[in-house]
Amino acid sequence: AQTVTQSQPEMSVQEAETVTLSCTYDTSESNYYLFWYKQPPSRQMILVIRQEAYKQQNATENRFSVNFQKAAKSFSLKISDSQLGDTAMYFCAFMNTGKLIFGQGTTLQVKP
């Protein structure tokens, strides 16, 4: 069975700095999708970034980028120029059979 592990329950970063959130997963499949979702205090889940496993190029969305290491089964999220609005819980997720499998989440606090 596929599993997703986020080993950092809580992290903090100063405003304007860069922070990296870690995520590892376990699967025997070769085709799959990986996602990072953000859940701010409002609890609305927001898609941050998406990566197809067959693509070697790392996905980027403005200040958000990923480091996808397929062989190591690692999918970290880098947030550049952190903003106060980035304060949220971040979930790494894996999809292969049509269902999202979420990691435990990392709570990120951006400090002014």
Added chain:
Amino acid sequence: GAVVSQHPSRVICKSGTSVKIECRSLDFQATTMFWYRQFPKQSLMLMATSNEGSKATYEQGVEKDKFLINHASLTLSTLTVTSAHPEDSSFYICSARGTQGGENIQYFGAGTRLSVL
């Protein structure tokens, strides 16, 4: 991105009553909808998956007679918590997947906080 509307955002009910939560995809057709449960500061736990016009598929350990799911159209799914008890109090989130923005992207509702007294 696509919009998923979930209603109500908060409901308080007495023990033994039933509560219905609606989930609508507003600007796309949702071929598949998902219902999750989330406890404070924890991850989302998938309860069930539903496809339009067919019976929902429940995850192991989820009581299908307790959590009734209906997916009658491509834009609407409902979750009914029957004979609710205090232990059913939680945050329930729906999610929809269609072809808007890519077939493998799930969009989420804002969630429903259920409190059973």
